[in-house]
Amino acid sequence: MGPVRPMSRGGDIAIRARGLTRRFGDLVAVDHVDLEVPARHVYGFLGPNGSGKSTTIRMLCGLLTPSAGEIEVLGLRIPAEAEALRRHIGYMTQKFSLFEDLTVRENLEFLAAIQGISRQRTRGRIDALVEQYHFGERQKQMAGTLSGGQKQRLALACAVIHEPELLFLDEPTSAVDPESRRDFWEKLFELADAGTTLLVSTHLMDEAERCHRLAILDHGMLVADGTPAELTGKLAGRTFMVEAREPRRARRVIVDLPGVLGVSQVGSRLRVLTGVDAAGSDQAGGVRTAVADALDTDGQQAAVMATPPNLEDVFVAVTRRTSSIPERAA
Amino acid sequence: MNGRRLWAIVIKELRQLRRDRITLAMILGIPVIQLVLFGYAINTNLRGLAAGIADQSHTAGSRALVMDMLATGVVKPVAMANTPNQLMAMLRRGTISIGIVLPPDFERRRIDGREVAQVLVDGSDTAVQSAAAQLAQVPIDSAAPDTRAPATSTPRTGRISVVGFYNPQRRSAINIVPGLIGVIMTMTMVLFTAIAIVRERERGNMELLIATPLSSAELMLGKVLPYIVIGLVQTSVILALGTWLFAVPIRGSVLDVYLAAGLLILANLSLGLLISTRAQSQFQAMQMTFFVFLPSILLSGFMFPFAGMPKAAQWIAEVLPLTHFLRLIRGVMLRGASLGEMWTDVLALVAFIGVMMGAAILRFRKQLD
């Protein structure tokens, strides 16, 4: 079989999807998602549980048939040409999917063979991965007895064993502590520098902030996309902090004020995000005064100060706009 | 089909199996325990056995005796022959279970009070032997009440002699042991492959596998190959114990025994694969396996004689691999027949394997939906 080189490495767009939709019975898990993932980037999928991240990734690698929409990955039409795509991708599933009753090294050997790495090259490649992913003295340990973080490290090592052009990582750091997460992301950027395109799903804001670009999913819909700076930039001036002696009491006062989109407590402070009015113009100034007044009326001493927006604010801003019933209690 | 990938699957299966102590213990334990349990079993009466008749005397008396025998309903004539040798050949091929010989000097023997007829019996099935004993009780002549046989099942009764072939001592173990190879293979092999794939789906391994270039055929064959070896090991255990504990003979060639066992193993493994493409959980796979297992035990001729079953049940039995295997293994081990002589059953098994394996590979989708 002569594998068609699906796309020259110089190609700019690794993944393109239009109107991507997937239904499970009545549930629309992914709803008309348009996506463009540039090559050699770390692209993030940010979204809460059940927002359709895994379902989208599965459709992109040809494991699930879309109910509607078009997909092109590395120049191949999916799902029609999924088989040809499989040689060029690595997929790290959300749930640990390696063999728990095989050792670390046996898992690597198995995947090397399955991915068609020649017998001569296998040994060197595995030794390199063992070294790079710090499995030196654990090579003979059963994969099932590894810690959560170690399992994810092994899963990544197995996913990159054949040096794929495109990597799908579905919540790769869910069990990784912050320290190791930094190492993990270091690895991801190394891969991107080496020319790999990475699509990483996460529900962690700090991870999303590291991505070159990201898409925010909510209830199966793509509600925003762009670089983290672009996304937060749009909220400039719409966030401020309230420092109060009794933050929880202050929160109760603020949360129902008109124009307030979200209030979250950060230590002894409250982070307030303001909405836009029907005309789309900024309400921040007015709301800030209103908040200060309301707290004053309630007899609370509080200081209000400006703060730059972050991705969490972006997330709240875009999801509040789409969900019909705003969650106030949270 | 890529040899390296196929081999990787085989090695992986063997490594996993090696670490699964309980399964390993069962692979050896099941045959030993079943052999001892089933070693002593019972048989029942039956009717409608396929009979061949060689009436060499062609007299009114001989015809009347044949009619009387047929009237018992125990046998039904399927073949006519000229000589006892022809009957023995049919017996050996398994086309008949009983041969009735009426010698040329039938009338003379009747007058002399000697044996007037001989019933040749396929003793590899004890049920057939006890049925033949009933035939021997058919009165030769109403004017000669002394010809009535005693109610015992001694082989020689009055003036009709019953000659048991292949299992003259009528020991059950001799029939049970060859059949037991089949029953154990049907019980364990189907489950092995059915579970092996469903388990990977449950544990999430399958999502990883189907995202790689691994092909359906490589995966399916890679799952089957290790278990063929295991099946043959089980066969050897049963054969060894059978010969040692129950002195079960292997009258045909040992190679034929293993070939027949290999066919049944493959048939069951393929069936397991097909089940695995349908079952969503290990529990479902188990239930589907028993759905096949029970009819196999009951209809294949292992528990109850095939000849005694209604037509519909016989048709179902013809679809089950165990039925064909039992005919083959009894033929080879007890009658010393060769597989070539029973080619229809060989063909049936090969066809079963082809259909099941093909359907499993076609049905298996490298997709989650």
Ligand SMILES: Nc1ncnc2c1ncn2[C@@H]1O[C@H](COP(=O)(O)OP(=O)(O)OP(=O)(O)O)[C@@H](O)[C@H]1O
């Ligand atoms: N096979 C399926 N059958 C029915 N519903 C499904 C199936 N797979 C996913 N869903 C539903 O589709 C929606 C999206 O699920 P998905 O797994 O894509 O979410 P996710 O963003 O990956 O969530 P998480 O962060 O929890 O992993 C959920 O409501 C889920 O219940």
Ligand SMILES: [Mg+2]
């Ligand atoms: Mg998910």
